[in-house]
Amino acid sequence: MKSLSPNLAVKDIKESVAYYQNNFGFEIEMLVDSLQEDFNPVVKEEKEYIWALIKKGDVSLMLQEKNSMKEDIGNFFNDISASITLYIEVDDVESLYEKVKENVEILKPVYETWYGQKEFYIKDINGYILGFSSKA
Structure with missing residues (x-):
């Protein structure tokens, strides 16, 4: 592959x-x-x-x-929407969150995970779930 x-x-x-x-x-x-x-x-x-x-x-x-x-x-x-979650690594998750938070549907704001990442999740305009992550 x-x-x-x-x-x-x-x-x-x-x-x-x-x-x-x-x-x-x-x-x-x-x-x-x-x-x-x-x-x-x-x-x-x-x-x-x-x-x-x-x-x-x-x-x-x-x-x-x-x-x-x-x-x-x-x-x-039958319908389009979240059957998968796209997990996207970025350089600075907090900066991206601040940039987009007023324009997208936030499902979970920035938080720190038990595995050392900062993440947030959104639902895009077609119903797909996107997670964004960077090292904490």
Whole structure:
């Protein structure tokens, strides 16, 4: 195995990309429009998108519009949301928390774990649980 890239089913690609860009500094690596003709990493308002690859440092996420995912792999799920928790290590969890706390749904504010980490958990706009961590 070489890498792991979660592919998250989302309601709206543009909205989800903007959420991750604005709150966590992700950058678009690739976008795929609904006609599968345009792979330019620049969002165009007139286009509808079915897939995006976003990246921040060594963390990559694939975002796929829910109906497009069902077409690709079948109707194995009824709803999108937290069936997994994404655990993301960052340099300074407290600074990130201060930056995003007013713009995201906080599930658990910053706390220190028994295993020497500081963490906080959020629910993103599609219902996925993201945990952020750095050394205490």
